Amino acid sequence: xxxxxxxxxxxxxxxxxxxxxxxxxxxxxxxxxxxxxxxxxxxxxxxxxxxxxxxxxxxxxxxxxxxxxxxxxxxxxxxxxxxxxxxxxxxxxxxxxxxxxxxxxxxxxxxxxxxxxxxxxxxxxxxxxxxxxxxxxxxxxxxxxxxxxxxxxxxxxxxxxxxxxxxxxxxxxxxxxxxxxxxxxxxxxxxxxxxxxxxxxxxxxxxxxxxxxxxxxxxxxxxxxxxxxxxxxxxxxxxxxxxxxxxxxxxxxxxxxxxxxxxxxxxxxxxxxxxxxxxxxxxxxxxxxxxxxxxxxxxxxxxxxxxxxxxxxxxxxxxxxxxxxxxxxxxxxxxxxxxxxxxxxxxxxxxxxxxxxxxxxxxxxxxxxxxxxxxxxxxxxxxxxxxxxxxxxxxxxxxxxxxxxxxxxxxxxxxxxxxxxxxxxxxxxxxxxxxxxxxxxxxxxxxxxxxxxxxxxxxxxxxxxxxxxxxxxxxxxxxxxxxxxxxxxxxxxxxxxxxxxxxxxxxxxxxxxxxxxxxxxxxxxxxxxxxxxxxxxx
Numbered sequence: 001x002x003x004x005x006x007x008x009x010x011x012x013x014x015x016x017x018x019x020x021x022x023x024x025x026x027x028x029x030x031x032x033x034x035x036x037x038x039x040x041x042x043x044x045x046x047x048x049x050x051x052x053x054x055x056x057x058x059x060x061x062x063x064x065x066x067x068x069x070x071x072x073x074x075x076x077x078x079x080x081x082x083x084x085x086x087x088x089x090x091x092x093x094x095x096x097x098x099x100x101x102x103x104x105x106x107x108x109x110x111x112x113x114x115x116x117x118x119x120x121x122x123x124x125x126x127x128x129x130x131x132x133x134x135x136x137x138x139x140x141x142x143x144x145x146x147x148x149x150x151x152x153x154x155x156x157x158x159x160x161x162x163x164x165x166x167x168x169x170x171x172x173x174x175x176x177x178x179x180x181x182x183x184x185x186x187x188x189x190x191x192x193x194x195x196x197x198x199x200x201x202x203x204x205x206x207x208x209x210x211x212x213x214x215x216x217x218x219x220x221x222x223x224x225x226x227x228x229x230x231x232x233x234x235x236x237x238x239x240x241x242x243x244x245x246x247x248x249x250x251x252x253x254x255x256x257x258x259x260x261x262x263x264x265x266x267x268x269x270x271x272x273x274x275x276x277x278x279x280x281x282x283x284x285x286x287x288x289x290x291x292x293x294x295x296x297x298x299x300x301x302x303x304x305x306x307x308x309x310x311x312x313x314x315x316x317x318x319x320x321x322x323x324x325x326x327x328x329x330x331x332x333x334x335x336x337x338x339x340x341x342x343x344x345x346x347x348x349x350x351x352x353x354x355x356x357x358x359x360x361x362x363x364x365x366x367x368x369x370x371x372x373x374x375x376x377x378x379x380x381x382x383x384x385x386x387x388x389x390x391x392x393x394x395x396x397x398x399x400x401x402x403x404x405x406x407x408x409x410x411x412x413x414x415x416x417x418x419x420x421x422x423x424x425x426x427x428x429x430x431x432x433x434x435x436x437x438x439x440x441x442x443x444x445x446x447x448x449x450x451x452x453x454x455x456x457x458x459x460x461x462x463x464x465x466x467x468x469x470x471x472x473x474x475x476x477x478x479x480x481x482x483x484x485x486x487x488x489x490x491x492x493x494x495x496x497x498x499x500x501x502x503x504x505x506x507x508x509x510x511x512x513x514x515x516x517x518x519x520x521x522x523x524x525x526x527x528x529x530x531x532x533x534x535x536x537x538x
Contacts, residue, residue: 007096008267008292010463011048012365012453017332018055018077020406021369023418032078036086039093045372046453049096051200053332059107061169066107070187087195096197103184104206105170113171117155127180129163129172131213142215143243144235148392165206167388175207181252185259192263204270205280208249210242232396245274253290269326270294278316285323293326293364300334304341306477314469325363329354330371336403339377345496348374349530352448353494356532359456360490362467369407373438374445378405378427408434448515455514461486475499489535493527500526507535
């Protein structure tokens, strides 16, 4: 039995995007009471905990990732008492609760920034990143916002520019200021004392900037661009050497870990978007004194061939040391994996085998709401687009609304999500995939996920074992998982064609209970399309 203090190590965390999960009051926007109402469903999946995207007080210009009060609930989602009720119900069901923390930047209506922007001499004057213009009045350097355009906006009252890596309404806090760091640690302590089990840390490598404000160099021809941003975005044309991932961040992460260690069983998972993401993941989680785990965009982008996935895993194995990853195929910022990876494939079979692969990796797992239904990316017409990112880069990049549309609970006009017009439209292709349509179908993606997570839980090698990559040819992906005396050979066919291979090592028996089919003739294996196989080895 795994020590409950380390529940997160190999745990499966179900991500909930509150605006789109369940609307309890019928206003078209999901809320905390709606989440509480559906926690029994979440627990039925067999996950270990939930991660809630931001529900804090916010003007919602970036849908909660622009916080104006770090210690309260936005009225759109309910009250602090509603959150306490959610927390209590989740814990009663055996679910841990992780909440987002967006501490690299705040909303521009946060009282800290309202004071900071007033002049250069107030008590919060140095709480944000301010810089003088160049002599010709232009911004201090060439840094760019991920959401398009310069990362600097001029404030006439101070006659200075302020830094924003995202929207101009999301000014960056100055983590070189000790008071800022302590204020954010105090905000996180508030939630830990309330009883949360950990934090997902938004843009965890964005906290510090180069104090000399040196220009970023361009990406050289032929070099890979930054993961997590579309190629149509000029942000990918720079090598982000000075605006993010600064070495000073490591000391802050150690301070954060010291806080977390005061609350045994709590955990952190960091989001990393970087030019060298796996290296950064290893750096931020190694040594047991910084983050507990982190995830990158390596499996959240378009490449998905067995060779690519093998290369990602091989590179992480080589770099990791004692680092601990958290893997995801989908989240609220990227095209859903059923479309991003499986658009040309079987819409039911492909999500099953892709999730079987995800659940077999060494590390912890994030499962995004609706992923257990095999939901494809929703088509959101331009006139309904809400995401500021999509509005700027349309039509080359349509934004993130397609993965944020409401969760389909029933095959009905509003999908059982709400009784009013939802904040984003329901995609007609989602309704037949609703929970009520899959619930009693043992061959559905939903029940396949439940089956796979039960299978995973029965085999320690799959959630806490070592991983050794195995060469099984270009069309299959294979690895060996080991934990104490248990050894499991895992093989995956992500293609639409049957694949044959010779097993690379002797096996004692084929494991069952995962729902996939295969044919084994001595050591010659035939894997049908979109199938996985698991063998116990000597």
